[in-house]
Amino acid sequence: MATHWKKLSVLGMILILIVVLPMVTDLGSNIMNVMVTLFMYIILSQSWNLIGGYTGQINLGIVAFFGVSTMVTHFLWKAGVSIYLAITAGSLSAVILAAVIGLPTLRLRGMYFAVGTLALAQAAQTIVGNIFTRTISMPGSFSTNYSLTPRYYLGLTLVVIAMLVVYAVTRSKIGLAMVAIRDDEQAAQVTGVKVFKYKVIALLISAVLSGLAGGLYAYVRLSFYQVFALFSPSWTFDALLAVVIGGGGTLFGPVIGSIFLVVLSEIFVNTLGQAHLIVFGFIFILVVLLLPEGLMGGVDVVRPWVYRTRRSSQ
Amino acid sequence: MNAVIQTVLIGIAIGALYALVALGFGLIMGVMKFVNIAHGSFIIIGGYVAYWLFTLLGIDPYLSIPAVMLVMFAMGLILYRLLFSPLLKYPRAEMRLDKSLLITFGVMWILDNTVTLLWTPDTRSIVTSYTGSTIDILGAKLGFTGLAGLILAFLVAVILHILITRTYFGKHVRAATQDSGAASLSGVNVQRTYLISCGIAAAVAGVAGVVIVSSYSITPSGGLNWLLTAMVVIVLAGEGNITYILPAGLILGLVQSISTLFVSSAYQEPIALIIFILVLMFKPKGLFASRG
Amino acid sequence: MLEISHIDVFYGDLQALWDISMTIDEGKIVTLVGSNGAGKSTLMHSVSGLIKHKTGSICFGGIRLDGMSAHQRVEQGVSTVPEGRRLFPQMTVLENLEVGASIRAARKVRFDTLNWIYELFPILRERKKQRAGTLSGGEQQMLAIGRVLMSQPRLLLIDEMSLGLSPLLVQEISRVLKDINKLRKLTILLVEQDVQLALSLADRGYIIENGRIVGEGDAKDLLCSEQVKDAYLGMGLAGKVDELE
Numbered sequence: 001m002a003t004h005w006k007k008l009s010v011l012g013m014i015l016i017l018i019v020v021l022p023m024v025t026d027l028g029s030n031i032m033n034v035m036v037t038l039f040m041y042i043i044l045s046q047s048w049n050l051i052g053g054y055t056g057q058i059n060l061g062i063v064a065f066f067g068v069s070t071m072v073t074h075f076l077w078k079a080g081v082s083i084y085l086a087i088t089a090g091s092l093s094a095v096i097l098a099a100v101i102g103l104p105t106l107r108l109r110g111m112y113f114a115v116g117t118l119a120l121a122q123a124a125q126t127i128v129g130n131i132f133t134r135t136i137s138m139p140g141s142f143s144t145n146y147s148l149t150p151r152y153y154l155g156l157t158l159v160v161i162a163m164l165v166v167y168a169v170t171r172s173k174i175g176l177a178m179v180a181i182r183d184d185e186q187a188a189q190v191t192g193v194k195v196f197k198y199k200v201i202a203l204l205i206s207a208v209l210s211g212l213a214g215g216l217y218a219y220v221r222l223s224f225y226q227v228f229a230l231f232s233p234s235w236t237f238d239a240l241l242a243v244v245i246g247g248g249g250t251l252f253g254p255v256i257g258s259i260f261l262v263v264l265s266e267i268f269v270n271t272l273g274q275a276h277l278i279v280f281g282f283i284f285i286l287v288v289l290l291l292p293e294g295l296m297g298g299v300d301v302v303r304p305w306v307y308r309t310r311r312s313s314q
Numbered sequence: 315m316n317a318v319i320q321t322v323l324i325g326i327a328i329g330a331l332y333a334l335v336a337l338g339f340g341l342i343m344g345v346m347k348f349v350n351i352a353h354g355s356f357i358i359i360g361g362y363v364a365y366w367l368f369t370l371l372g373i374d375p376y377l378s379i380p381a382v383m384l385v386m387f388a389m390g391l392i393l394y395r396l397l398f399s400p401l402l403k404y405p406r407a408e409m410r411l412d413k414s415l416l417i418t419f420g421v422m423w424i425l426d427n428t429v430t431l432l433w434t435p436d437t438r439s440i441v442t443s444y445t446g447s448t449i450d451i452l453g454a455k456l457g458f459t460g461l462a463g464l465i466l467a468f469l470v471a472v473i474l475h476i477l478i479t480r481t482y483f484g485k486h487v488r489a490a491t492q493d494s495g496a497a498s499l500s501g502v503n504v505q506r507t508y509l510i511s512c513g514i515a516a517a518v519a520g521v522a523g524v525v526i527v528s529s530y531s532i533t534p535s536g537g538l539n540w541l542l543t544a545m546v547v548i549v550l551a552g553e554g555n556i557t558y559i560l561p562a563g564l565i566l567g568l569v570q571s572i573s574t575l576f577v578s579s580a581y582q583e584p585i586a587l588i589i590f591i592l593v594l595m596f597k598p599k600g601l602f603a604s605r606g
Numbered sequence: 607m608l609e610i611s612h613i614d615v616f617y618g619d620l621q622a623l624w625d626i627s628m629t630i631d632e633g634k635i636v637t638l639v640g641s642n643g644a645g646k647s648t649l650m651h652s653v654s655g656l657i658k659h660k661t662g663s664i665c666f667g668g669i670r671l672d673g674m675s676a677h678q679r680v681e682q683g684v685s686t687v688p689e690g691r692r693l694f695p696q697m698t699v700l701e702n703l704e705v706g707a708s709i710r711a712a713r714k715v716r717f718d719t720l721n722w723i724y725e726l727f728p729i730l731r732e733r734k735k736q737r738a739g740t741l742s743g744g745e746q747q748m749l750a751i752g753r754v755l756m757s758q759p760r761l762l763l764i765d766e767m768s769l770g771l772s773p774l775l776v777q778e779i780s781r782v783l784k785d786i787n788k789l790r791k792l793t794i795l796l797v798e799q800d801v802q803l804a805l806s807l808a809d810r811g812y813i814i815e816n817g818r819i820v821g822e823g824d825a826k827d828l829l830c831s832e833q834v835k836d837a838y839l840g841m842g843l844a845g846k847v848d849e850l851e
Binding site: 489503504 | 654655656692694704709712713754
Binding site for chain 2: 056058060104105107108110111112114115116118119122123126185237240244274275277278280281282284285288289292
C-alpha cells in the first residue's frame with residue numbers, strides 16, 4: 001500500500017510540474033511543440049492500447065479515425081464552431097467511422113481484421129487524397145493570435161481524460177471482457193462473454209481517443225499542405241511502436257513508449273533524416289521479438305535478475 | 315463480340331497475375347500459418363531488382379527472372395531464419411499469427427522506407443522494344459507483356475503444384491501443414507521445410523514483381539495494394555488451399571474485367587474490396603469449399 | 607539400449623515428472639502403465655523429442671538424445687506412434703507411409719519396406735489411395751504403426767495403442783507387434799492404459815503414478831502382484847469392500 005501512495009505522489013508531482021512550468025517560465029516554442037506532440041502521441045497510442053493491447057485485436061488502420069477527426073474538427077472550427085465542440089464532433093465522427101468499419105470487420109478472424117483495417121485506411125487515404133488535392137488552410141484570423149499555451153493545456157487535459165478513460169474502462173467489466181478476449185477468444189466465448197459486443201465497444205472507445213488526438217492535431221496545426229499525409233500509415237505505425245515499446249495492456253506503457261518515441265524522433269530527425277523511419281522499424285521488430293511485454297514488462301524481467309544478483313553478492 | 319473477347323482476355327491476363335501475386339503469400343500462410351504483411355514489399359523489391367538489371371545492365375526482364383528469384387529466395391530465407399523461427403516457440407496458433415502480423419508490419423515499414431530512401435518515390439517501369447506490341451487472339455488484342463505474364467503465372471502455378479503433390483519435399487510441406495508434430499515424429503525436418511517454403515514464397519513474389527514492373531509500374535509504397543489483392547484471392551481460394559489460388563485469381567480478374575463493361579474502372583478496387591467482405595461473410599472457407 | 611536417467615519434466619512451472627529412470631534392453635518389449643494423467647504421455651513426448659526434460663539424460667545406444675529434435679531422433683532410430691495416431695488426414699494411405707520414410711536411410715529402401723508393411727497389414731494395400739482421414743479406427747492405428755515402421759526404427763515407441771479399438775483389433779495388432787519384435791528384433795516401448803493387455807504383451811513393466819515410477823519388474827510378476835491387482839485390475843474394489851465388512 002505504501003508503494004501505491006509513493007507512486008501516486010510521484011505522479012502527482014510530475015503532473016503539477018507539467019501544469020505549472022509553462023505558467024512560470026517561458027519554455028520556448030521548441031519544447032512546447034515537443035510536449036504537445038508528446039501529448040498527441042500519448043492519446044493516440046492509448047487508443048491503440050485499448051483495442052490492440054488490451055483486447056488483442058490488431059488494428060492496422062487507426063489513422064483513419066485520427067484523420068477523419070482532424071478533418072471534421074478543422075472544418076467545423078473554420079466554420080466558427082468553438083474548438084472544444086469541434087474536437088468533440090471530430091471524435092464523434094471517428095466513432096461513427098469505427099462503427100461503420102468495425103461492424104463488418106470485427107466478425108472476421110484476427111488476420112482479416114488486421115488486413116481489413118489496413119485496407120480501409122488505405123482506401124480512406126486514396127479517397128481523401130483525391131478529393132482534397134489542395135491545401136486546406138485556416139483564414140488568417142486564426143493564425144494571427146496563435147499561441148502554443150492554450151494548445152499545451154488542452155493537450156494536457158485531453159491526456160488526462162484519455163488516461164482516466166483507459167483506467168476506468170480497463171478496471172470495469174468491459175476491461176475484464178477485453179482481456180479475456182485477448183487471452184483466449186474461444187474460452188471467453190464459451191464462458192459466456194459476448195465477444196463481438198465487447199470487441200465493438202473496445203473499438204468505439206479506441207476511436208474516441210484517436211478522435212481526440214486528431215482534434216488536437218487540427219487545433220495545433222491549423223493548415224494542412226498535404227491532406228494525403230493526414231491518413232498516412234506512419235501515424236498507425238507510431239502508435240503501435242509506442243505501445244509495443246512501452247508495453248501493451250498497461251496503463252503507463254503507452255506513456256513511456258510515447259516519451260521514448262518523441263525523444264528518439266527529436267534525436268534522429270536531425271541526424272538521420274528520412275532514415276530514422278527505418279531505424280524505428282528495426283527497433284519495433286526487436287522489441288516485438290525480444291521484449292514482448294515492452295519496457296513495462298522489461299521491468300518485470302529486470303527486477304528478479306537484479307534481486308538475484310544483489311542476493312548473491314551479499 | 316470483339317469487345318467481349320477483349321474483356322475476357324484482359325480478365326484472364328490480370329487474373330493470372332493476381333494468382334501469381336497470391337501464390338507466395340498463400341504458401342506462407344497455408345504452410346506456416348503466418349501472415350506476411352511485407353509480401354507486397356517483396357513483390358516490389360523483385361520488381362526493382364529486375365528494373366535495375368534492365369536499366370544498368372540491359373538485361374531483358376524476363377531473362378532476369380532466375381537472378382531475381384535467387385535474390386528473393388535468399389531474402390525469404392533470411393525472413394524465416396531471423397523473424398519467423400523465433401515465433402515457433404509460442405505453442406498457440408493465434409499468438410504466432412498476431413506476432414507475425416506485428417513483425418511483418420515492421421518489415422514492411424523498413425523495406426518500403428529503405429526503398430524510398432535508396433531509389434526515390436518515383437514510379438518505375440520497364441519499357442522494352444516489345445512493350446507496346448500486341449498479339450491478335452480471336453480478333454481481339456492482347457498485350458505482349460500481358461501474355462507473358464499469363465504464361466509465367468500458369469507456369470509457376472503448375473510447377474508449384476507438381477512440387478507440392480509429387481515430390482518428397484512437397485510431401486514434407488503437406489505433412490508439416492496438416493500436423494507439424496506428427497511430421498517431426500515421422501522424420502521430417504519441419505524447420506528446414508518451413509525455411510525453404512519461405513524462400514520459395516519470396517522467389518514467387520519476385521517473379522510477380524518482374525511481371526508487374528514490365529506490364530505496369532512500381533512505386534516503393536505500391537506493395538500494399540498488391541498485398542490486399544493477394545488477400546482477396548486467398549479468401550476466394552479458401553485459406554490453405556494453394557491449388558485453388560489460380561482459379562480464384564482468374565475469377566477475380568474476370569469479374570473485375572467484366573464489371574468494366576458496366577461501371578467505370580475507377581471502381582475496380584472498391585469492387586474487389588466488396589467481394590472480399592462478401593465472401594468472408596458468406597463463404598468463409600472460400601468459393602470452392604463445397605468441393606472439399 | 608534406451609537409458610532414461612533421472613529426468614524431471616516441467617510444463618512451464620508445473621512439474622509433471624519426478625526423477626524418472628527406466629532401462630529398456632535391446633530386443634525386449636517394455637511397457638509403462640498407469641492411469642490417466644499419471645504422466646505416461648509426458649514421458650513419451652520426452653523420449654520422442656516433442657518436449658524437453660529439465661534434468662537427467664536420455665541415452666540411446668550410448669548416444670545422448672538430449673539436445674536432439676524429434677526428427678533427429680528418428681534418424682537415430684527412435685520412432686514414435688503418437689497418441690491419437692496423428693495421421694495426415696488429407697494425404698492418402700500411401701502418402702502417409704511415404705512420409706514415414708522421410709529420413710534418408712529409410713527413403714532408399716522404402717519400396718522394400720512398403721511391401722513388408724503391406725504383408726503385415728494387407729488392408730493398407732487395399733486402401734492405399736484412400737485419404738487417411740476416412741479410414742476406420744483400426745485401419746488408422748495400423749497405418750500409424752506402418753508409417754513409423756517405414757523409418758526402419760531400432761526402437762519403437764507406442765503411445766496408447768488400444769484407445770478406441772475393438773478387442774479383436776487390439777489382439778490383431780498385439781500379435782503383429784509381438785511378431786515384429788521376435789522376427790526383426792525390434793525393441794518396443796509401449797505406453798498403455800490397459801494394464802492387462804500391456805503386461806501380457808511385454809517382457810518388462812514399469813508402473814507410473816502421479817509423475818513418479820512406483821514399481822518395476824518382470825511383466826508377468828507385475829501382473830500377479832498385489833499392487834497391480836489392487837490399483838489397476840479392478841480387483842481392488844472387491845478387496846476394499848471386503849475390508850469394510
